[in-house]
Amino acid sequence: MNAVQSDALVFFGATGDLAKKQIFPALYGMVEHNELHVPVIGVAFSQWSLTDLKKRAVESVKAARPDADKATLDTLLSLLSYVDGDYANPSTFTALKKALGDAQHPTHYLAIPPSMFGTVVQGLKAVKLTKGARVVVEKPFGRDLASAQALNRVISRAFPEEAVFRIDHYLGKEEIMNLLYFRFANSFLEPVWNRNYIESVQITAAEAFGVEGRGAFYESAGALRDVLENHLFQILALLAMEAPAYRGYAAVQQAKTAVFKAMRPLTKDDIVRGQFEGYRDEAGVDPTSDVETFAAVRVFVDSWRWADVPFYLRAGKELPMTAHEIFVSFKRPPQALFEDAVSRHHHPNYLRIRLQPDSVIALGARVKTPGEEFVGDKKELVVRTEHPAERPPYERLLTDALAGDRALYSSEESVEAAWTVVEPVLEDHHRAIPYVAGTWGPEEANDLLLGDDTWRVPTLKEN
Numbered sequence: 001m002n003a004v005q006s007d008a009l010v011f012f013g014a015t016g017d018l019a020k021k022q023i024f025p026a027l028y029g030m031v032e033h034n035e036l037h038v039p040v041i042g043v044a045f046s047q048w049s050l051t052d053l054k055k056r057a058v059e060s061v062k063a064a065r066p067d068a069d070k071a072t073l074d075t076l077l078s079l080l081s082y083v084d085g086d087y088a089n090p091s092t093f094t095a096l097k098k099a100l101g102d103a104q105h106p107t108h109y110l111a112i113p114p115s116m117f118g119t120v121v122q123g124l125k126a127v128k129l130t131k132g133a134r135v136v137v138e139k140p141f142g143r144d145l146a147s148a149q150a151l152n153r154v155i156s157r158a159f160p161e162e163a164v165f166r167i168d169h170y171l172g173k174e175e176i177m178n179l180l181y182f183r184f185a186n187s188f189l190e191p192v193w194n195r196n197y198i199e200s201v202q203i204t205a206a207e208a209f210g211v212e213g214r215g216a217f218y219e220s221a222g223a224l225r226d227v228l229e230n231h232l233f234q235i236l237a238l239l240a241m242e243a244p245a246y247r248g249y250a251a252v253q254q255a256k257t258a259v260f261k262a263m264r265p266l267t268k269d270d271i272v273r274g275q276f277e278g279y280r281d282e283a284g285v286d287p288t289s290d291v292e293t294f295a296a297v298r299v300f301v302d303s304w305r306w307a308d309v310p311f312y313l314r315a316g317k318e319l320p321m322t323a324h325e326i327f328v329s330f331k332r333p334p335q336a337l338f339e340d341a342v343s344r345h346h347h348p349n350y351l352r353i354r355l356q357p358d359s360v361i362a363l364g365a366r367v368k369t370p371g372e373e374f375v376g377d378k379k380e381l382v383v384r385t386e387h388p389a390e391r392p393p394y395e396r397l398l399t400d401a402l403a404g405d406r407a408l409y410s411s412e413e414s415v416e417a418a419w420t421v422v423e424p425v426l427e428d429h430h431r432a433i434p435y436v437a438g439t440w441g442p443e444e445a446n447d448l449l450l451g452d453d454t455w456r457v458p459t460l461k462e463n
């Protein structure tokens with residue numbers, strides 16, 4: 001059954017940071033690709049006028065797209081209108097209803113702090129703007145399991161589950177979609193993709209910058225809630241999931257949810273939290289803050305396929321580089337036929353998948369060096385994927401939401417299952433350990449690694 005195409009896009013948080021950095025450029029891209037033909041109504045409580053919002057839209061598009069052309073930009077501006085008002089005030093929603101005119105199937109996008117989701121949903125419901133509509137909810141979806149469940153209850157009183165689109169923009173990235181494709185469009189991986197052959201899996205999401213003016217937001221989130229529990233868990237789920245039982249969105253959702261459900265809830269000693277020195281001086285940050293800007297965890301997926309295989313995940317700000325990489329270490333050959341190939345610190349075989357800043361899949365293998373001796377070298381078989389026409393994730397995701405396509409969105413069940421894994425350590429944890437900006441976080445993160453494993457520094461360039 002084809003879903004109904006939305007006939008308006010409402011976005012709350014129109015004057016905010018996300019709108020500036022991501023949403024206006026995405027809307028521009030949608031116009032450019034002939035995917036946006038409906039009115040776009042920005043909503044915020046900033047005492048702005050439509051002129052201010054248009055000015056912001058132009059600045060934001062030009063910053064992201066120096067090649068922006070005037071005609072496309074003018075089309076975007078012609079679609080734009082604006083409602084200013086307090087989300088707690090019913091008159092804001094009356095004004096929105098008026099601005100929506102006879103639209104029957106609006107998509108409401110909540111690009112606002114999670115603490116406001118409930119208020120806005122209730123406001124929409126009170127003026128019957130939820131009927132026939134969809135809602136797109138930004139991450140983090142709740143602050144913990146209880147608040148996610150409460151939010152799901154509020155939302156489900158106003159929208160049926162099929163109208164709820166929980167965004168994790170990582171799912172709209174080419175490199176992340178490729179994980180699903182790479183795993184299940186090939187047959188060679190499956191026989192070795194399990195505890196019999198895989199020693200450990202690492203996922204690193206490093207950012208060389210700090211909180212960039214988002215101190216107040218960060219204080220309510222921290223690295224665990226901001227990146228690790230959602231973006232990195234999604235990557236983990238794609239790596240660890242079973243093959244979807246049939247084609248289609250629901251099967252992928254089920255398979256991913258099963259991974260979250262099989263993950264062993266974290267204990268205090270499975271996580272190391274760090275805070276870069278200087279964070280407490282940021283605007284909006286408590287000078288005694290214990291919020292982490294770095295989090296590393298060791299987690300197990302207690303499934304038939306993955307029992308006892310550690311998954312190590314780390315995410316942080318002010319690290320030495322901006323790069324996301326997956327490193328899957330395979331077990332050593334069972335016998336040391338060649339002395340040089342199996343020394344303790346070699347990982348003779350691994351699969352390295354770089355997701356950012358560019359997309360690379362590399363298979364590490366040892367290859368004999370020409371000559372009499374049976375000695376060799378580590379080599380990589382490298383696939384580099386170029387994405388000349390890659391669409392930014394928000395462009396893809398908002399286009400899908402307007403079309404009612406939920407394939408790249410998360411279900412209530414999977415969101416709650418993911419929170420369940422981190423729930424025990426959200427409040428009950430060791431203090432964040434200071435680290436110097438430009439380093440790989442606190443040394444204590446090494447203690448999470450079992451055996452002789454070491455954290456892999458993402459490779460930025462292949463030899």
Ligand code: BG6
Pocket residue numbers: 207226227356
């Ligand atoms: C966001 C986080 O969800 O993801 C940010 O709030 C983080 O803190 C960002 O920097 C990373 O996303 P991307 O697409 O820039 O890798």
